[in-house]
Every structure is written in structure tokens, then in C-alpha cells.
Amino acid sequence: MINTEHNQTATKSLIHLEYIDIGYVRPSSGLLALLNNINLSVKAGEIIGLVGRNGSGKSTLLRTIAGLHHPLGGKVLINDQTVHEISGIERAKLIGYVSTEQIIADHIRVNELVALGRFPYTNWIGTLSDDDKTIIDNAINMTGINELREKNISQLSDGERQKAMIARALAQNTAVIILDEPTAFLDLPNRYHILRLLNELAHIHQKTIIYSTHDLNIAFNESDKLWLIYNGKILEGAPEDLIITKGFHKLFENSDIDFNNNTSEIFMRRTYIGNIHVQGDRELNYWTCRALERLGLLSAGDKPALASVITGYKYNKAFWSLHYMNTIQDFFSVYDLISGIKNIINITKNN
Amino acid sequence: MPMIVAGNIRKLYLPVIILLVIFLFISDILTGSVYIPFNSVIQLISGKSADNPIWHKIITDFRVPKAMTAVLAGMALSVSGLQMQTIFRNPLAGPYVLGISAGASLGVAIVMLGLSPFFGHVNIGPISNWIQIVAAWTGSAFVLILILYASLRIRNVMTILILGVLFGSAISAVISILQYFSHQTMLKAFVIWSMGSLGHVTRSQLDVLAISVLVGLLLSVISVKMLNAMLLGETYALSMGLNLKLSRVLIFASTSILAGSITAFCGPIGFIGIAVPHITRLFLRTADHRLLLPSVMFTGAAIMLLSDLLSQLPGSDYILPVNSITALIGIPVVVWLILKRNGRFYS
Numbered sequence: 001m002i003n004t005e006h007n008q009t010a011t012k013s014l015i016h017l018e019y020i021d022i023g024y025v026r027p028s029s030g031l032l033a034l035l036n037n038i039n040l041s042v043k044a045g046e047i048i049g050l051v052g053r054n055g056s057g058k059s060t061l062l063r064t065i066a067g068l069h070h071p072l073g074g075k076v077l078i079n080d081q082t083v084h085e086i087s088g089i090e091r092a093k094l095i096g097y098v099s100t101e102q103i104i105a106d107h108i109r110v111n112e113l114v115a116l117g118r119f120p121y122t123n124w125i126g127t128l129s130d131d132d133k134t135i136i137d138n139a140i141n142m143t144g145i146n147e148l149r150e151k152n153i154s155q156l157s158d159g160e161r162q163k164a165m166i167a168r169a170l171a172q173n174t175a176v177i178i179l180d181e182p183t184a185f186l187d188l189p190n191r192y193h194i195l196r197l198l199n200e201l202a203h204i205h206q207k208t209i210i211y212s213t214h215d216l217n218i219a220f221n222e223s224d225k226l227w228l229i230y231n232g233k234i235l236e237g238a239p240e241d242l243i244i245t246k247g248f249h250k251l252f253e254n255s256d257i258d259f260n261n262n263t264s265e266i267f268m269r270r271t272y273i274g275n276i277h278v279q280g281d282r283e284l285n286y287w288t289c290r291a292l293e294r295l296g297l298l299s300a301g302d303k304p305a306l307a308s309v310i311t312g313y314k315y316n317k318a319f320w321s322l323h324y325m326n327t328i329q330d331f332f333s334v335y336d337l338i339s340g341i342k343n344i345i346n347i348t349k350n351n
Numbered sequence: 352m353p354m355i356v357a358g359n360i361r362k363l364y365l366p367v368i369i370l371l372v373i374f375l376f377i378s379d380i381l382t383g384s385v386y387i388p389f390n391s392v393i394q395l396i397s398g399k400s401a402d403n404p405i406w407h408k409i410i411t412d413f414r415v416p417k418a419m420t421a422v423l424a425g426m427a428l429s430v431s432g433l434q435m436q437t438i439f440r441n442p443l444a445g446p447y448v449l450g451i452s453a454g455a456s457l458g459v460a461i462v463m464l465g466l467s468p469f470f471g472h473v474n475i476g477p478i479s480n481w482i483q484i485v486a487a488w489t490g491s492a493f494v495l496i497l498i499l500y501a502s503l504r505i506r507n508v509m510t511i512l513i514l515g516v517l518f519g520s521a522i523s524a525v526i527s528i529l530q531y532f533s534h535q536t537m538l539k540a541f542v543i544w545s546m547g548s549l550g551h552v553t554r555s556q557l558d559v560l561a562i563s564v565l566v567g568l569l570l571s572v573i574s575v576k577m578l579n580a581m582l583l584g585e586t587y588a589l590s591m592g593l594n595l596k597l598s599r600v601l602i603f604a605s606t607s608i609l610a611g612s613i614t615a616f617c618g619p620i621g622f623i624g625i626a627v628p629h630i631t632r633l634f635l636r637t638a639d640h641r642l643l644l645p646s647v648m649f650t651g652a653a654i655m656l657l658s659d660l661l662s663q664l665p666g667s668d669y670i671l672p673v674n675s676i677t678a679l680i681g682i683p684v685v686v687w688l689i690l691k692r693n694g695r696f697y698s
Binding site: 063066068087088089090091092093095096097099101103104105106107108109112113116117119120122124125126152172 | 437440441442508573575576579580582583584586587589590591592593594632635636637638639641
């Protein structure tokens, strides 16, 4: 018991959301609440992944925490200050914000973009001091975009632009950085690159990171804590906690997909057609079953088997022999096998 | 290597363009239907009296005010265009294309045509100048707020442009109705005004114009840092601590004063406001308003002086409307912009 109390005081929470109601005030239809009575907390140096369906209020929640949107009720506290009561400049020194909003202006160079992060610190005309310049250099180095400094941001790839925007938030030198879908529009290597960067910022530089994503693999693997929006509420916990308590599965209710607890893989729900018995080589069986699942066929199930497949190797070459009624057909690729099975399904349908 | 070249251009551009403005200013005073030798012009500008009293009158009463007006108009219109492009995040924004000049015209028309049936044409000297200019500011601000209202709801750059054109047309229709009901002498004065000219600005109007433009430019210098933050859009600007309301009020006041003042005394002059910021950015390749603002200011002055020079067709007595010259310079820039960014406007 003593030990637990000690732990709690050592890692005091940085951000508190107290009884927050989130939504919009619409002039025509009145209040539109997306999330009600939210209580959450974040410790310094944590990386929080926010997941939820489209329209569940992810962006609005992030904008509310960043102080860019007023909550319908409740308070957001950072360092015991109420975010919506402090001045814009003071808030900008606490929280940095990165969104997916496209920058339309032409001729902004990466240097200038990152330098804008010093906005809350510079004088009325925006003169950069030597300190400002050092901080800008550090931000550029930390994000690994030194080579791009003189480039126009319209010439950057999506991944490079995202890094430049993160560098700008870093130059703002805030304890908290909030990112709305930082991996949207990025290819797989770039997504992980951004996440590795965010991880470094959180775990090495003690920045507190809150980001939203639709990429569940990323959210699951790269967050200290997940916030999962479900039905106007937020489930909170380490990704693993949410799996153990089946909270993660709630994301997939009324959808075509589901989550496999054992493999932590997301798969599509399909209509079950029938069984095809598969036996033979272990590895070949695995991939064959995978392809069959796409057609709604299982290797073992309640229905009697339509046909059976024997897999194996002949002269170092993989083969599949399909036994159906009294016929045997040999195939040398999964693709051809599937074509053969589709024929059988058509025959049974027509009968 | 190209970076170093770009860096040098960034350092050299402003001094070069200022020298160009001085050169064009003197050239503008030297040109006109009456030939006046270079030496006499220099004598007259430096305050000495010239041998020929008619020359003296031509220089001090006509050519210098006109050249000064060109400088003021060039600076004011291009800076207002720059501010509008940044605040609306719309590369095709400008006081003329978005109907801001039309709004100013409406203000002027109401003063010149609408009020004359009640009060007659009373010349009350400098005060009437101020009434005219304040009416123009109000008209500009009115359209500017309409455009802001529209652009908060519509993201598409082209749609905003079409709305601006529509606002402009609607305002022109109102002005036509005013013209229909107004007295002949006032109508003539208004029609001459609406053709746009740098040469009709009187000495007393020039004072009013200079004070107004200086105030407008001062406001835009004050808002330089805010303009930089607004480049990234309102959400980012807010997240960096920008006071959005204050910035909008400052920048809108500046734009209305700049575009309205010029329209009040010179009539609507098109395409300077939209084209000059792009010409300047093409050379500087920067979006930093600390450098862009003074550069755009002087580039605008240079192009306006050049337009005025071209409108006088050296060696002939004809004077073309300066409107046509600015349109012929500006429209190719706009066409180039649309072609270059084709597709990017439809996001």
C-alpha cells in the first residue's frame, strides 16, 4: 500500500479533464453534444493514442484540450491552470497543436515555418533572438529535416511536411503536443517514422503527446495509454488493458470487422458458406485457409465438408489436390486452387 | 547553389526596387505633353523657381501630385492585396477582384450622387474630401466583412472569387440605379471619377490621401507578425497564441483604409492588388511578411509609376486610362496563377 501511494505522488498528472462535455452550439438546432461527462488524466511524458469511429468527436476533443474549442461544460486543467481561462500567448507556451489542415499559402520555406513556432515568445514584429534560433535549429535536427530547410513546403512530400509541422510545434517549446491524425495520408514506413519520433519526444524529451489515429495497429503498439471513444464515453487504459477487458472490441460493434484477441489482428466478418477440409503441409495449410476464409469457407465447421484439399510438395514444388465428389484436380498455386473451388461453389449453388 | 542565389535576391531586392521607384518617379515627372528639360525639372523639385512660370505650374500642380498619387496608389493597393491574400488564404484575392473597390465606389456614389439631390453640389472644401474617403472606407469594409463571412463557410478559392465578382456586380447595379436618378452635372463628375485616373487628384485631396495611406500602411506594419501567423490558417494561428479578433480588426481596418482611400480619389484601379504580391513573391520566394510587406509596397509603387508612364504614350498628346494599363499588366499574372495552380484550387 505504501508503495502504491509513493508511486502516485512521484508521477503526478499533468493534464486533467474534469466533467467535460464536448460538442457544438448550433444556432439552429441548439446544443450538439458528442461526449458527455468525461474525466481523464495524463501524466507528463506519456504518449496517449485516441481512437474512435468517424464523427465520434476525436478532433473536437483534441481541439478542446488544446484550448481551441470551448467545452460545453467542465474544465481542462494543465499544470493546475484552466486552459480556457489563460491568455492565448500563455496557452501557446503550454500546448502545441498539429492538425492535418493543408497549408495553402505559397512560398513558405521550412525554415520560416518552423520559426513561426516561436510566435508566442518573440516581440511585436517577430524578431528572432539567438536563443530562438538555437531552439529552431534543435527542432529541425530532432525531426531530421535539416536538408529540407530551404525548401518550399509545397515541394515536400506528405511525410516531410508532417515532420516540418511537428518541428514547428517543437519550436513552440511546450510541455504538451496534441496531434490530430499525424499519420493520415502517409505510407507505412512514414507512419512508423512519425510514431518513432513521437515516442522519442515522449520518452526521451519528456513531452506529453496526445494523438488521434485511425490506424489501430499503431494506436495499439505505440501508445502508453489508449483513449477509446465508444458511444459518447471514453474507455481509458493501456492498450493491453482494453483488450483484456474487451473494451477494444467495442470499436467494432455494428461493423464488418472484428478483432482477434490471440493474434491482435483485425479481420473482416464474413458470411459462412461451408467447410472445405484442408490437410497436409502446415505452412501451406495456413495460407490456404486464409484464402478460403476470404470466400467464407472454413476448414472446420458445423456444416459437412463440400470438398477437401490436400497440400504438399512434389519435386520441391507446392501443390494442392482438390477432392470433390469422385474427381481429383491438381493445382500449383493458391490462386488456381481458389478458381477451382469457386467453380465447385457455383455448381452446388445451381443444384 | 540556387539557395545562395535566392538568399542574395532576398537581400538585394528591396534596395534595388527603391532605386527603381526613384528613377521611375523622376521619369514620370519628366514625361508629359509639354516638354520640360531635365535640368529645369531638377531645379523645380529641389525648390528653386524655374525660368518659365508655366513649367513651374505644370510641375508643382500636375506632374508631382500625379506621381505622388501613383506611388501612394501602388503602395496602398498592393499592400491591401497582400493582406487579403494572407487573411483569406486565397492567392486570387485582391481589392478589385473581390469587389472591395466596388464597395468603395458605392460609398463614393452615395456621397456624390445620393446626397446631391438633397444638399445640391456644395463644395465644402477639405471636409468633403474626408466625407468622400470615409464613405469609401465604409463601403470597402462592408464588402470585406461579407467576404469574410462567406470564406468562413466556403473553403473553395474559386467559389469565393465568383462570390466576389457577384458582390461587385450587385454593387455596380445599385450604382447604376443611383446614376439613373441623379442630376446631370453630378453624373458627369461621377462618370469621370469612375474611369479611374491618377491625374484628377487635387492638392488638397492629395493631403487627405497621403495621411490616410500612411495610417493604413502603419496599421499593416503593426500587423506584420499576425499576418505571418495567419499564413497557416486560423486554427494554427490560434494555437500559437494569436488574438484572432484583434488581428482581424487591425488588418481589415488597414485593408479598408488602403483600398478605400485610393478608390475614393482615383476611381477603381484593377489588378494591381492581386498581381503585385505574386510578382514580388516570385522574386523573393518567401512568405515572411517582414520582408514581403516593404518589398510589395515598393514593387507596387514601381509598377503604378510604370503604368502611368505607359499611359502617357511618350511623344504623343494622348493619355490612355491608367486602368487599362494596370489590367494589361495584371491580368496575365492572374492567368498564369490559375494555369500554374490548376487543380490545387479545388481542394
